[in-house]
Amino acid sequence: MxxxxxxxxxxxxxxxxxxxxxxxxxxxxxxxxxxxxxxxxxxxxxxxxxxxxxxxxxxxxxxxxxxxxxxxxxxxxxxxxxxxxxxxxxxxxxxxxxxxxxxxxxxxxxxxxxxxxxxxxxxxxxxxxxxxxxxxxxxxxxxxxxxxxxxxxxxxxxxxxxxxxxxxxxxxxxxxxxxxxxxxxxxxxxxxxxxxxxxxxxxxxxxxxxxxxxxxxxxxxxxxxxxxxxxxxxxxxxxxxxxxxxxxxxxxxxxxxxxxxxxxxxxxxxxxxxxxxxxKPYPCGVVLNPVIEACLDLARGAQLSLADIERIELVGHPLLRERTDRPGIRSGRESQVSAQHAVAVALAKGKAGLAEFSDASVMDPALRAFGSRVVFIDDPRFPVESAQVIVTLRSGGTVSRKVDAARGSLEAPLADAELEAKLRELTAxxxxxxxxxxxxxxxxxxxxxxxxxxxxxxxxxxxx
Amino acid sequence: MxxxxxxxxxxxxxxxxxxxxxxxxxxxxxxxxxxxxxxxxxxxxxxxxxxxxxxxxxxxxxxxxxxxxxxxxxxxxxxxxxxxxxxxxxxxxxxxxxxxxxxxxxxxxxxxxxxxxxxxxxxxxxxxxxxxxxxxxxxxxxxxxxxxxxxxxxxxxxxxxxxxxxxxxxxxxxxxxxxxxxxxxxxxxxxxxxxxxxxxxxxxxxxxxxxxxxxxxxxxxxxxxxxxxxxxxxxxxxxxxxxxxxxxxxxxxxxxxxxxxxxxxxxxxxxxxxxxxxxKPYPCGVVLNPVIEACLDLARGAQLSLADIERIELVGHPLLRERTDRPGIRSGRESQVSAQHAVAVALAKGKAGLAEFSDASVMDPALRAFGSRVVFIDDPRFPVESAQVIVTLRSGGTVSRKVDAARGSLEAPLADAELEAKLRELTAxxxxxxxxxxxxxxxxxxxxxxxxxxxxxxxxxxxx
Known part of the structure; x- marks a missing residue:
């Protein structure tokens, strides 16, 4: 940069x-x-x-x-x-x-x-x-x-x-x-x-x-x-x-x-x-943005349930792993920098707002159990605003999404109107x-x- | 220790x-x-x-x-x-x-x-x-x-x-x-x-x-x-x-x-x-204590004037040099961690109290000019509470003092009565x-x- x-x-x-x-x-x-x-x-x-x-x-x-x-x-x-x-x-x-x-x-x-x-x-x-x-x-x-x-x-x-x-x-x-x-x-x-x-x-x-x-x-x-x-x-x-x-x-x-x-x-x-x-569009460490966007997209498109998933690979810049490899977290605050939680909650709920990164959300046993299935793959060729999420299904197939420039990145900045909407939503x-x-x-x-x-x-x- | x-x-x-x-x-x-x-x-x-x-x-x-x-x-x-x-x-x-x-x-x-x-x-x-x-x-x-x-x-x-x-x-x-x-x-x-x-x-x-x-x-x-x-x-x-x-x-x-x-x-x-x-008996970095004590002793015993001195060698633990090699200082506060000033003022005034490490003291041209004559010699065998000061006179001779354990060190601690005296003096x-x-x-x-x-x-x- x-x-x-x-x-x-x-x-x-x-x-x-x-x-x-x-x-x-x-x-x-x-x-x-x-x-x-x-x-x-x-x-x-x-x-x-x-x-x-x-x-x-x-x-x-x-x-x-x-x-x-x-x-x-x-x-x-x-x-x-x-x-x-x-x-x-x-x-x-x-x-x-x-x-x-x-x-x-x-x-x-x-x-x-x-x-x-x-x-x-x-x-x-x-x-x-x-x-x-x-x-x-x-x-x-x-x-x-x-x-x-x-x-x-x-x-x-x-x-x-x-x-x-x-x-x-x-x-x-x-x-x-x-x-x-x-x-x-x-x-x-x-x-x-x-x-x-x-x-x-x-x-x-x-x-x-x-x-x-x-x-x-x-x-x-x-x-x-x-x-x-x-x-x-x-x-x-x-x-x-x-x-x-x-x-x-x-x-x-x-x-x-x-x-x-x-x-x-x-x-x-x-x-x-x-x-x-x-x-940020999501209340998380910014390096998680492309991962969350990919997972939200997968949740919408592929109708995945956590139970169907054998393994999830997160391919991204090494910073992604360094800052967000946090399994076994115990608070909403920790969840904001936990790829394990972010992936699980985005896939399971199809949302990634403050409620999804709250203490209550973290206590969900299904989300907690999912963390061990998340695997990081460092690839320094990925800019931090990009990531690929590869889902291996228990059925044997795989689905994957690659996000080149997550919403909220310099390449895809939130518009003024989106910032206004963020202010309205967060005020509520x-x-x-x-x-x-x-x-x-x-x-x-x-x-x-x-x-x-x-x-x-x-x-x-x-x-x- | x-x-x-x-x-x-x-x-x-x-x-x-x-x-x-x-x-x-x-x-x-x-x-x-x-x-x-x-x-x-x-x-x-x-x-x-x-x-x-x-x-x-x-x-x-x-x-x-x-x-x-x-x-x-x-x-x-x-x-x-x-x-x-x-x-x-x-x-x-x-x-x-x-x-x-x-x-x-x-x-x-x-x-x-x-x-x-x-x-x-x-x-x-x-x-x-x-x-x-x-x-x-x-x-x-x-x-x-x-x-x-x-x-x-x-x-x-x-x-x-x-x-x-x-x-x-x-x-x-x-x-x-x-x-x-x-x-x-x-x-x-x-x-x-x-x-x-x-x-x-x-x-x-x-x-x-x-x-x-x-x-x-x-x-x-x-x-x-x-x-x-x-x-x-x-x-x-x-x-x-x-x-x-x-x-x-x-x-x-x-x-x-x-x-x-x-x-x-x-x-x-x-x-x-x-x-x-x-x-501390003197208002300076503690590593200066043995140097000051040696200089005060030289000032008392040898009747030195700064003008008589060609060069002063300070032999001590490397910390002495690392923490106090500060020539050309401009404030009393800096003088507290300046071997150059401490040596000059102790030799010239025969005292080493707060007045000798004040802004006014630092402005003395004779003391300022003396700094370039101070030379550090690292010797890791010296404990920090010890030092040797070797004075080479313009006349060609040398005088030297070695302090093994400066006043105020663990080996020669200030007595309770000395601490009381310090409190009385500093209160005044x-x-x-x-x-x-x-x-x-x-x-x-x-x-x-x-x-x-x-x-x-x-x-x-x-x-x-």
């Missing part, structure tokens, strides 16, 4: 490391709304429609409930709102809790080259900021575009080793995106933005091991909260090291074996990460009572809004 | 990983005050005397001032106090800010096998907790001993690769220590303690690159704050993964090349980390107006105190 280039790796002598922190900070400080191409501006709004959709679904999840209760004990103000919830809180807590809601089902957007969920950390920080300080829609959108750009460029630089090693890349890179976005929205100069990066570097955390547990939401929330905090501290003159990103013991070298420095500078201001952003699922249409209208009109916080008011649940 | 043993490394098949999270959680849940040997109990109190001493010095540092201002905007209550400061705040902010004060000058204690500063994250979390819930001195001390044990055992398991790679081990392991201590003080059962570890694993962060900048204090503060938060979340049923420590993508494997699992289980409940804890340096003697008395009597928060009230500054 990346352009061909000569990578500048960390093997280069330290003294020759490019001044990436300074370069990024200056880029953030100098870029204007006029510099953002129309397609990127529109993609930013699409990302936000998807963000509110998924947050309105996740806002009543038990992890969010419990975090809201504990964080709520430590709220200093009632200046900011929670998407789909009635509580009000301070901007740091709001940033954390809204990012959690948006990401808790892993139903949020995906920057394909890195598998980062880019919007949750950045948008949650910026909308919280907008509720405590005057910020126009255009200012918020510009800060959002730049925050996502920083987050994804850092992700590109540390991929693929970073996630493979066990870093939850949405959390670890998200804190820099939130810091960059917040610093831009606060109109900090390049020096203070660099300090915000330094303050964020001290807080980058999150482990893949926590996926499937509530703990994951902490690091995603922290990415938003601590990114915002990093900018607030920098604004106060709380200073950071000179090279928190590229330094010998900086973020890039510590969390990746061979960071690709050129991924940060090359095409900066010309190639935009948001144009590699995608939105979350049960907050929020009215979807005014929120949708406000998001499409955000670039001309005088007050960027307007969508937050529309997304707040009434009653308690 | 560790016993001989057959290390169980991460190369073992994943399925065979020992259940370390469960083992540690059960250890924390079941250990009683009666299980703690008298020498460990006393060492815990010595660690706390040193903790209040260094926090009373650091409480007025600009990093703490600025963090107090920003964090203060987000305080939900005025239930907890700040050491040496007049403000009151909530327990999460108090945990963060007091840990920052204690560590900001790197003058806090050192667990020698890992170079962790163990007390700041754990004590700051526990004293904050004590200000919001009934906790006896004995309960706090037990939780403190156990928190330090967890922190240092994790540190042993990931050393030395973890710090070498660039992880600020006090921060990354401190969050687990604070979580363990807080969970014990809250009387959580083993399952909930394991969840606290999972919640902490999502928040372990901190980079060596930030040393010498204000950003470092964020991760140290977060270790205390987020460890406490991890336990509060676990108490609410916010659950974590099964193996946040030993799992394939868990803390140990992600942050160390070859984690030594046996360092966590071996001798658990028999060998205590606090007995490897040391207290910090200028808070806190009365030292009542605080000293309260700390030595902490095990019989009904209210563990008593020292916090004595350490609070009045005015404002």
């Amino acid at each position: 990346r352009a061909e280039r000569e990578p500048q790796t960390a093997d280069m002598p330290v003294g020759k490391a490019p001044a990436l922190t300074r370069q990024l900070a200056e880029f953030i400080a100098r870029t204007r709304w006029d510099d953002i191409p129309p397609a990127v501006r529109h993609e930013a709004k699409r990302a936000l429609v998807n963000y509110f959709a998924v947050a309105l679904a996740g806002c009543a999840d038990p992890a969010v409930e419990k975090a809201t209760a504990v964080y709520g004990r430590f709220r200093s103000a009632e200046e900011a709102s929670l998407i789909g919830r009635p509580e009000r809180t301070d901007i740091l807590n709001a940033a954390a809790l809204n990012a959690m809601s948006a990401n808790v089902y892993d139903f949020d957007d995906t920057h394909l080259p890195t598998i980062i969920h880019p919007t949750a950390p950045v948008a949650a920080a910026l909308f919280a900021l907008a509720q405590s300080a005057p910020l126009s829609g255009e200012q918020l959108l510009l800060a959002f575009v730049l925050g996502v750009e920083v987050e994804c460029r850092l992700g590109n630089a540390v991929s693929p080793g970073h996630y493979q090693r066990g870093w939850h890349i949405t959390s670890t890179c998200g804190v820099f995106g939130a810091a960059a976005g917040a610093a831009r929205a606060m109109l900090l100069d390049a020096q203070h933005i660099a300090w915000a990066f330094g303050n964020a570097s001290a807080q980058a955390s999150g482990l893949v091991e926590t996926l499937g547990s509530m703990s994951k939401s902490i690091s995603v929330g922290n990415a938003a909260r601590n990114g915002l905090l990093s900018a607030l501290l920098a604004a106060e003159g709380f200073s950071g090291p000179g090279q928190p990103l590229e330094g010998e013991r900086g973020f890039l070298r510590v969390t990746a074996e061979r960071p690709d420095f050129s991924a940060i500078s090359e095409g900066l201001g010309r190639d935009w990460a948001l144009l590699s952003n995608t939105y 699922y979350g049960g907050s009572g929020v009215a979807a249409q005014p929120l949708i209208d406000a998001l499409w009109a955000l670039d001309s809004a005088g007050d960027a916080a307007a969508p937050m008011r529309l997304a707040r649940a009434c009653g308690a | 560790r016993a001989e043993r057959e290390p169980q490394t991460a190369d073992m098949p994943v399925g065979k990983a020992p259940a370390l999270t469960r083992q540690l959680a059960e250890f924390i849940a079941r250990t009683r005050w009666d299980d703690i040997p008298p020498a460990v109990r006393h060492e815990a109190k010595r660690a706390l005397v040193n903790y209040f001493a260094v926090a009373l010095a650091g409480c007025a540092d600009p990093a703490v001032e600025k963090a107090t201002a920003v964090y203060g905007r987000f305080r939900s209550a005025e239930e907890a106090s700040l050491i040496g400061r007049p403000e009151r705040t909530d327990i999460l902010n108090a945990a963060a800010l007091n840990a920052m004060s204690a560590n900001v000058y790197d003058f806090d204690d050192t667990h020698l096998p890992t170079i962790i500063h163990p007390t700041a994250p754990v004590a700051a979390a526990l004293f904050a907790l004590a200000q919001s819930a009934p906790l006896s001195g004995e309960q706090l001390l037990l939780a403190f001993v156990l928190g330090v044990e967890v922190e240092c055992r994790l540190g042993n398991a990931v050393s030395p690769g973890h710090y070498q790679r660039g992880w600020h081990i006090t921060s990354t392991c401190g969050v687990f220590g604070a979580a363990a201590g807080a969970a014990r003080a809250m009387l959580l059962d083993a399952q909930h303690i394991a969840w606290a570890f999972g919640n902490a694993s999502a928040q372990a962060s901190g980079l060596v690159e930030t040393l010498g900048s204000m950003s470092k204090s964020i991760s140290v503060g977060n270790a205390a704050r987020n460890g406490l938060l991890s336990a509060l979340l676990a108490a609410e049923g916010f659950s974590g993964p099964g193996q946040p420590l030993e799992g394939e993508r868990g803390f140990l494997r992600v942050t160390a090349e070859r984690p030594d699992f046996s360092a966590i289980s071996e001798g658990l409940g028999r060998d205590w980390a606090l007995l490897s804890n040391t207290y 340096y910090g200028g808070s107006g806190v009365a030292a003697q009542p605080l000293i008395d309260a700390l030595w009597a902490l095990d019989s105190a009904g209210d563990a928060a008593a020292p916090m009230r004595l350490a609070r500054a009045c005015g404002a």
